[in-house]
Structures are given as C-alpha cells and as structure tokens.
Amino acid sequence: MEDEENRMKVYIETYGCQMNLADTEIVLGIMNKSGYSPTPTIDDADVILLNTCSVREHAEEKIHQRLGVIKKQMSDKPDLVVGVLGCMAERLRSSLIDRHKVDIVVGPDEYRKLPELLEGALAGSQGIGVRLSRTETYDDIAPFRTEGVSAWISVMRGCDKFCTFCIVPFTRGRERSRTLASVVSEVEQLVVQGFREVTLLGQNVNSYGDGGNDFADLLSAVARVDSRLRVRFTTSHPQDLSDKLIETIATYDNLCKYIHLPVQSGSDHILEAMNRTYTRGHYLALVDRIKSQIPGVALSTDIIAGFPTETEEDHRETLSLMEEVGYDGAYMFKYSPREGTPAFRLGDDVPEEVKTRRLNEIISLQQKISYEVNQSMVGKTCEVMVDGPSRKSDLQLSGRTDTNKTVVFPTGTLKQGDVVRVNINRVSSATLFGDPVYKLD
Ligand code: 5AD
C-alpha cells in the first residue's frame, strides 16, 4: 500500500461557476490517481492550484490579487508549485507566467496533462497546456468528491451559442457531450454511495446530445435510476428548451421543479445585439408553457445591466419582464467588456454610474418580487432535504425545497440528506422559515 504520508499534497481553490466546482473534482480525480493527495490546508500543500473564472473583469482581478498574496506568503517555499487552471488560464496563457511567475497554466481541456506538467514543474521547468478539444469530456475520469449528499455531474462541455458578451465559447471551446450510458452509470454509483441529489451540469445543458439521445432522454434516464434521488440541472438556454423537455420535467416527481432560464435583457433590440436568438415574446411564451405544464415551478434568471447601447427604455423593458415572469430569484450583473468577444467592439457606452443605478433598480425589484413569491408560501407545507446546520445558528438546520428555496427550521434528530415536511410560518426575500411536521423516510 502506498504510504499516505509520502504522497505530495495538492490544494485547490475554486472560483466561478458550478462547472468549475465539477472540474475541480475531476482535476482531483486525475491527481489522486497519479499519487497526489488533496489537502484542505494551504500551508500543507506541495502544489497550489487556482481554478479560475474569466466571465467578468472583477472575477479576474480577484485572482490576480490572490496570486500576488499566495506568491508573497509562500516566498519561503522555493519548491512549492503554483498553477492556474480554468478559463483565465485559457484566456491569458503565458502572460500569467510572465506576470505572476506561476509554474503551470492549464486550460479546461488539458487536465489530463496535469501530472506530466507537474512533474516538469517539480523539476524546475514551467509548463503550459491550453489546447481546446472537440472531444474531451473526461468521461472515464472518476471525480474526487468530498463527503455530502449532493453531487455535481458535468454532462456536456463548451458552448456554441456565442452570445456577444460572453468569453465562455473562447475559453471552454465547442460543445460536446458525454454518453448517456456513462452519466447513468455514474449516477447509479452515486446512489450506492449514499448521494441523495445530483445536479447535471453544462454551459448549455439543453443542447446535450450523444448522437442518439437528447437532454430530455438523459433526464428521464437519470430520474429512473432511483425515484428518491433528486435530480437538478443547469444552465438552460431558452432557445433549446424543448416541449419534450418540459413534458419530461412534468412527468417525473424527482425531477426538481426549478429551471434556471437566463434572459439577460427584456428588450428585443438588446437581445438581438447580444445574439441571444430569441425575442422577449418568444421568451414569455416559453415561460407560459413552462408554468402551465409544470404547476408550482420555480424560475430564476441571469440579467445584465448596461449592455452597450442600452437605453432607459430598454432598461424599463427588463424591469417589466421581471415583473411579468415573477422570478423566484435572479443573478444580476453589470456588463463587463471582455476582450475578444464580439460585443467588445461595440465599446462600453453606458456610463458606470448609470450601470450602477440600473443594476440597483434591478436588484431591489427582484428582492421585492422574491419576497412576494415567498410570502405566498406562508401557511403551506413543503418537502425539504436537509443540507446541514444553518449558516447563522447550530440550533437551526438548513435545507432546500425541490424548487431550490432555502428553508431554515429547528434542529431535531434530522441529519444531512433526510427529507422532512416543513410548515412555513415566516419568510424573507431569500429564505423560508418554519417547523418540521414529520420525517418522510
Ligand atoms: N458581463 C456581465 N455579465 C456577463 N455574463 C456573462 N458574460 C458577462 C459579461 N461580459 C453573465 C451572464 C451569464 C452569467 C453566467 O454571467 O448573465 O448568464
């Protein structure tokens, strides 16, 4: 048996989206197989990796700062290897080595090369792997998952949509999907290991396709693995969300009634400039179909404030669309120009203070809407899967409804993964509070 003490230790910090969280588990799977042990403690590490995000400038700035701090704090460890993974590695390549003197830079499709690049780095040479692939899905890699009841599974990679603001098609490359059989077999193993919830991940899961099966086929196959397993997915592009998919979500009780459906803007003129390929009318009609076929469904969205050429009228259309849909939640951002994207050439003509004001209006409207939607839950009972202690008090547990709402309630004999019915008696815009009724299983 290998001596655990002698294995090199790798520490990873993950930034950005859920795809990155899933990728970190794949990276740890690769590293673990090559003789490295994951460590949660940076001071113990022989290798420090940052899995990074490029989606907005602010995300990149945070990483630059963090790299500066790490390099400074670790200056007394000459043998330490520091590496950058993910979208920033892909976008900035060798300039990261010039600027931060990191040892390795590895983009999202080259993680299989990590052991080799690290070996070189430990021997003192720098390494770069930033080729994008049309086929890499890490289908055969067993992700290294931390304990828990909820697992991420990436089912497709890349994006072919080319929204004009977005760097992802350039940092993560073309769309490609894993086979349905490999996803289903991973889910079967997770169930055996005790996982109670899976989230199928992709930049644009609705365009999943393995040559014979589409995303609706994949979802129903995963739902059938175990009727008690909660199945979630993200992210959906409105253009590819088919009627067949809506029907599938409605059919299986364990497919969560929650859809994250980024709209980005409520104005046709901005949607066109963003190359979103749908109009406000198409989007609202889709929302109507979803709501009528999946009773009680929760919807969330992404919104960008201050895209180039956005007028006050465009902004008001975004606000009115938000009211019309009545989103349960939203992720809201100021437009951030990304070099290399088509929108970059449009300039960044909405002044910073206007962007800030519009974003604030969007945020406060969403808080009001979320509060109203949650208020309608008071007096009702919902089924909650326990995540663990609540953030604010050990005497409270926190869990989520199948519509992905956080519910906080008093601790009893319940443990992570248990499903319990909770009577909702009070709400805020972000959380439901209540009392458990009885344990389901
Ligand atoms: N500026 C601001 N927000 C962006 N997003 C993607 N690119 C940008 C950008 N350049 C947002 C979109 C997307 C979410 C993941 O991030 O809303 O849906």
Ligand code: SF4
């Ligand atoms: Fe970016 Fe658009 Fe692809 Fe989403 S669908 S990753 S916003 S290009």
